[in-house]
Amino acid sequence: MIELNNIRHRYGDRVVLDLPNFQLSAGEECLILGSSGSGKTTLLHILAGILKPTQGEVRISGMRLNDLSGAPLDRFRGQNIGIVLQKLHLIAPISVLQNLLLTQTLSGRPTDESAAMKLLDSLGIASLSKSKPTQLSHGQAQRLAIARAVINQPKLLIADEPTSNLDDKHAAEALQLLRSQAHACGAALLLATHDARVKEHIERRLELTLR
Amino acid sequence: MKLWQLALAYLRQRPLNTFLNVILLALGVAMIVVLLLFSAQMEDRLTRDSRGIDMVVGAKGSPLQLILSSIYQIDMPTGNISLAAARKLKSHPMIKTIVPLALGDAFRGFRIVGTEHSYLKLYDAKLAQGELWSKPLDAALGAAVAKKTGLKLGDTFTGSHGLGAGGGEHEAAPFKVIGILAETGSVADRLVLTGIDSVWKMHEHHAEKEKHEGEHETETDEGKEVTALLIQYRTPLAGASLPREINNQSAMQAASPAFETARLLTLVGFGVDTLRVFAIVLMASALLSMFIALTNALDERRYDLAIMRTLGAGSGWQFALVMLQGLLLAGIGALVGIVLGHLAAQALGMWFNITQQMAFTGITWVSEEVWLIAVAIGVGIIAAILPAIGAYRTDIAKTLAKE
Numbered sequence: 001m002i003e004l005n006n007i008r009h010r011y012g013d014r015v016v017l018d019l020p021n022f023q024l025s026a027g028e029e030c031l032i033l034g035s036s037g038s039g040k041t042t043l044l045h046i047l048a049g050i051l052k053p054t055q056g057e058v059r060i061s062g063m064r065l066n067d068l069s070g071a072p073l074d075r076f077r078g079q080n081i082g083i084v085l086q087k088l089h090l091i092a093p094i095s096v097l098q099n100l101l102l103t104q105t106l107s108g109r110p111t112d113e114s115a116a117m118k119l120l121d122s123l124g125i126a127s128l129s130k131s132k133p134t135q136l137s138h139g140q141a142q143r144l145a146i147a148r149a150v151i152n153q154p155k156l157l158i159a160d161e162p163t164s165n166l167d168d169k170h171a172a173e174a175l176q177l178l179r180s181q182a183h184a185c186g187a188a189l190l191l192a193t194h195d196a197r198v199k200e201h202i203e204r205r206l207e208l209t210l211r
Numbered sequence: 212m213k214l215w216q217l218a219l220a221y222l223r224q225r226p227l228n229t230f231l232n233v234i235l236l237a238l239g240v241a242m243i244v245v246l247l248l249f250s251a252q253m254e255d256r257l258t259r260d261s262r263g264i265d266m267v268v269g270a271k272g273s274p275l276q277l278i279l280s281s282i283y284q285i286d287m288p289t290g291n292i293s294l295a296a297a298r299k300l301k302s303h304p305m306i307k308t309i310v311p312l313a314l315g316d317a318f319r320g321f322r323i324v325g326t327e328h329s330y331l332k333l334y335d336a337k338l339a340q341g342e343l344w345s346k347p348l349d350a351a352l353g354a355a356v357a358k359k360t361g362l363k364l365g366d367t368f369t370g371s372h373g374l375g376a377g378g379g380e381h382e383a384a385p386f387k388v389i390g391i392l393a394e395t396g397s398v399a400d401r402l403v404l405t406g407i408d409s410v411w412k413m414h415e416h417h418a419e420k421e422k423h424e425g426e427h428e429t430e431t432d433e434g435k436e437v438t439a440l441l442i443q444y445r446t447p448l449a450g451a452s453l454p455r456e457i458n459n460q461s462a463m464q465a466a467s468p469a470f471e472t473a474r475l476l477t478l479v480g481f482g483v484d485t486l487r488v489f490a491i492v493l494m495a496s497a498l499l500s501m502f503i504a505l506t507n508a509l510d511e512r513r514y515d516l517a518i519m520r521t522l523g524a525g526s527g528w529q530f531a532l533v534m535l536q537g538l539l540l541a542g543i544g545a546l547v548g549i550v551l552g553h554l555a556a557q558a559l560g561m562w563f564n565i566t567q568q569m570a571f572t573g574i575t576w577v578s579e580e581v582w583l584i585a586v587a588i589g590v591g592i593i594a595a596i597l598p599a600i601g602a603y604r605t606d607i608a609k610t611l612a613k614e
Contacts (some may be wrong), residue, residue, distance in 0.1 A: 102217065107523040
């Protein structure tokens with residue numbers, strides 16, 4: 001499903017990531033652990049096709065990301081990979097619902113307002129669909145970010161430090177939502193974190209070491 | 212969600228900034244619209260009023276003044292010429308028609324022009340009601356005069372001496388309205404037309420009572436005078452010799468409407484050019500302001516752009532997003548400017564109308580406005596192109612890693 005072969009990435013002469021082999025199948029969950037500077041973000045960017053590894057191969061549902069570039073790569077990412085970043089960065093001038101409709105448009109699919117509303121409803125923020133992202137609480141904004149990551153039914157859901165800066169209650173909630181939403185669309189879930197609270201819930205883990 | 216909706220949402224996110232950019236461009240556009248409308252209508256008016264008149268003969272003085280006073284009816288006449296000298300020209304082989312004019316009086320600011328029926332032919336003026344003058348003190352009113360004064364057929368009125376309002380009234384010689392002309396869109400609309408003998412008759416009384424100098428010093432039979440002659444050549448060749456002949460050999464001067472009008476337009480053109488430069492400076496500031504706004508917005512929204520890339524937007528999409536913001540600003544600015552320009556022109560026109568100098572309207576179009584819109588759109592493109600290229604080149608990984 002998701003397959004990394006002999007990934008190695010350098011910034012200049014410095015090797016920041018060296019990962020011989022990694023596989024993740026549909027519906028599986030995995031944590032990426034490591035202290036800051038260990039290449040977590042770099043790995044996520046490579047998995048998302050945002051960054052090309054200096055060396056090695058990335059396959060997502062049979063597609064070799066190395067072979068894609070430009071608009072086709074952007075399109076593939078939009079349709080197959082959902083990303084929740086540490087900083088949510090919702091699109092501020094448009095409404096909650098429009099954020100989802102925009103996401104559908106950007107992936108190259110027609111907009112489906114009822115699907116978007118249904119998703120907002122399942123995340124408990126349907127009543128805020130006309131609000132602007134700036135009017136949301138942090139918890140609500142996080143839900144919208146998760147909704148945005150799964151609206152296109154991705155094969156892979158990636159989250160970068162989704163629980164940092166959250167209190168216990170909201171952290172548990174965010175984790176639970178990510179897992180349930182990934183489960184709902186049958187996506188593999190990858191969480192980069194150093195949050196001990198998350199480690200209790202997911203067994204499989206990939207440890208990156210500082211080099 | 213359409214691209215333009217998103218672009219519009221971004222513009223609305225900074226309402227003051229957007230307003231500033233739109234209004235700067237709109238002011239520049241509006242100013243040029245007013246200038247275009249003014250130039251076009253003035254040129255149109257000047258050429259229409261002088262169409263068919265090859266030469267004007269009048270008393271010696273400024274040729275421009277002669278043209279302004281006898282064709283456009285806006286300046287004081289240069290003086291009078293003797294009827295005898297004018298009659299002599301009538302038999303000149305190179306002259307086709309002569310329309311004599313006798314000026315000097317006015318009615319509520321509208322000039323009373325003593326002339327012959329042939330004057331109407333110059334402007335294709337037709338009667339709307341009544342008939343043309345046949346005996347002294349019959350008058351036909353131009354359309355605008357009838358409208359403004361409310362006079363009807365059969366009404367009488369007295370002219371006042373001098374071309375402005377407020378001169379002494381010729382109460383002993385009241386005019387009778389026997390005709391009202393249809394609108395022509397020319398100078399004839401703003402005149403009270405009558406026979407030349409009416410003007411003479413009016414001043415006979417004066418001549419008896421008091422001796423006064425100037426335009427109307429008359430009048431024994433031989434001493435009769437007219438103010439100017441509007442002349443049509445029989446052949447274009449006349450233009451080469453006839454004016455010189457008249458200027459050299461008589462107490463009269465000949466002036467060419469085409470030449471003097473062109474001279475006048477050059478004089479006015481200088482003022483128009485100055486305003487035009489000012490308008491261009493305004494549009495250039497709009498361009499600069501738009502460029503700065505879009506560049507700042509790009510810096511602030513780079514993360515948004517990177518996020519959109521992760522959501523599947525190609526880099527061409529981001530180029531288009533920034534470009535579209537520039538185009539929207541320019542398009543809105545151009546439209547607002549054109550509306551504003553026409554409103555301003557109409558307001559000016561109403562003000563001109565009050566002073567009765569010239570009919571000027573904002574409810575008309577000139578083809579240059581299409582070019583103006585194109586130029587405004589061009590401003591938007593130039594202002595947006597660099598920021599758009601910047602958006603196109605946004606490196607997602609670096610941008611996302613930065614925060």
